Amino acid sequence: MFEKSYDVAVCGGGIAGAAAALAAARRGQKTALIEKTIFTGGLATAGLIYIYLPLCDGNGTQVTFGITEELLLASLKYGPGNVPEWQKGRSAEEAKRYRVTFSPASFIIALDELLANAGVDIWFDTLICAANVQDGRLAAVEVENKSGRGRIAAKCFVDATGDADIAHQAGLVCPASQNALACWVMEYSNGAHWRLDDSIEHISIHASGSSWDSKRGPSGIDGTEVSNFILDGRTKYRERLVKEYASGKKDRKTLFPLTLPSMAQFRTTRHIPAQYKLKDGQDWTHFDDSIGLAADWRKPGFVWEIPYCSMLPAGLKNLVAAGRCTAAEEDAWEVTRVIPTAALTGEAAGTAAALAAASGVSPDDIPVATLQDALRKAGNKIHFDEVGLAAKR
Ligand SMILES: Cc1cc2nc3c(=O)[nH]c(=O)nc-3n(C[C@H](O)[C@H](O)[C@H](O)COP(=O)(O)OP(=O)(O)OC[C@H]3O[C@@H](n4cnc5c(N)ncnc54)[C@H](O)[C@@H]3O)c2cc1C
Structure with missing residues (x-):
């Protein structure tokens, strides 16, 4: 020591x-x-x-x-x-x-x-x-x-x-209290409606209608819950990309993640x-x-x-x-x-x-x-x- x-x-x-x-x-x-x-x-x-x-x-x-x-x-x-x-x-x-x-x-x-x-x-x-x-x-x-x-x-x-x-x-x-799912991501989005500069958009994913609501969501003080919270947020973000690419309006060159959060986005623990x-x-x-x-x-x-x-x-x-x-x-x-x-x-x-x-x-x-x-x-x-x-x- x-x-x-x-x-x-x-x-x-x-x-x-x-x-x-x-x-x-x-x-x-x-x-x-x-x-x-x-x-x-x-x-x-x-x-x-x-x-x-x-x-x-x-x-x-x-x-x-x-x-x-x-x-x-x-x-x-x-x-x-x-x-x-x-x-x-x-x-x-x-x-x-x-x-x-x-x-x-x-x-x-x-x-x-x-x-x-x-x-x-x-x-x-x-x-x-x-x-x-x-x-x-x-x-x-x-x-x-x-x-x-x-x-x-x-x-x-x-x-x-x-x-x-x-x-x-x-x-x-x-x-301790409970949390809704959150996953804020910085992404490159050519043609984004909200931008930090000409091409970086901040995207916020919420889980409306899922089991992740602020009454039943995780408290953020259990190791497994923390991992699931992070993975669920990233999964929702990936699903968004898949949907956007499938629509034909965006592809992997015009829409992609630049930075992911390196801290779990719990509002309250x-x-x-x-x-x-x-x-x-x-x-x-x-x-x-x-x-x-x-x-x-x-x-x-x-x-x-x-x-x-x-x-x-x-x-x-x-x-x-x-x-x-x-x-x-x-x-x-x-x-x-x-x-x-x-x-x-x-x-x-x-x-x-x-x-x-x-x-x-x-x-x-x-x-x-x-x-x-x-x-x-x-x-x-x-x-x-x-x-x-x-x-x-
Ligand atoms: C999804 C979401 C959206 C939000 N939106 C906004 C917004 O728009 N505007 C706004 O003003 N606020 C917003 N907030 C709230 C705000 O971001 C935070 O509540 C605020 O930044 C908290 O600051 P803090 O210093 O108290 O805690 P934290 O930012 O949590 O800092 C705690 C620090 O302690 C460190 N730490 C923790 N445990 C240990 C340990 N055991 N050993 C060593 N280090 C440790 C962590 O790594 C961290 O750096 C939002 C929060 C979330 C989750």
Whole structure:
């Protein structure tokens, strides 16, 4: 077993993990980012989910700032997308809000650059396979990579695995949900109606009418189910090609896959058993412990404060969660699971972990006002009134 030690160890290098690692390292903490694939960005890049959903409320007011906005702009730095004109007041059209479409590969290149500049120690191709808990505190994670098996200790950890793997490995009972089949593919399509550039289409396969619906589909936490989910998605995509070729309108030179997702496209798997779960109907609710604001991407005029306690696992010290494994359900989950909110909770988790590591306490012991002040200083807005809006509940 090799041994390493950090101030902050961020587990999982998706959008939430990247934001957390940036926030922690920029606060001067020795920070590791541990990722089982060879990409940063998770579902947004390896998973080919190329739409950075809105940072504005749909009525012309920007609600999310900080690293969330920095990453949105970074996603375009080495690619062809543009920021639409979104400031002109109410727009029911999601595509005209402050959101962008990006090339996943371009975003990876930009994330690599940002993380290197911040001094984050990145561990690619490294699977976290166990968590060591001592006296109710997460003390280390066990990893496996080409060097063999190792133990990474840290003063504080962030669970940004999307699947609450760390909370689960630490022995917490994590609620799980189910998924509809999804298979987003980048394909070459000569004459495509929607394009990333002149010839690359993004295709999304859904399984309407099949057994893969969100009530009966897999939870994504069983090995066999994960393999079947991936194979079923690819089979449906292959059937589409066969059908298109048989129609005579397209052939293998005018329609073919360019890139397949290298991550299973589960919208939800496990989340942490948090001190508090954000619920349906809690848009426009003031939370004293808010870490920032997120807009509902599906409809204008719905804004949420995200409470810090929905990121803190009950029954385990030294761990804070970020991204899609934070605790939320139904409408609230639709808001917390997407890319901008993953970045928002990532920045908050990384900041909390850095503050906790610097003062030798657990993230649930830092005063929430200290965390909020640190986030404000980094450019974030915490409550509705800070962007000129008002709580309704
Ligand atoms: C089909 C589909 C469509 C979607 N559409 C949109 C959309 O249009 N716009 C939008 O904003 N959002 C969309 N989303 C949601 C969004 O893509 C994700 O929820 C968001 O990117 C999650 O980010 P995350 O960092 O929390 O998790 P993830 O992206 O899941 O990142 C977790 C990371 O942790 C790593 N990891 C996991 N376990 C381990 C381990 N044990 N050891 C080491 N590393 C580990 C993974 O490899 C991954 O890189 C969609 C999701 C799906 C599935």
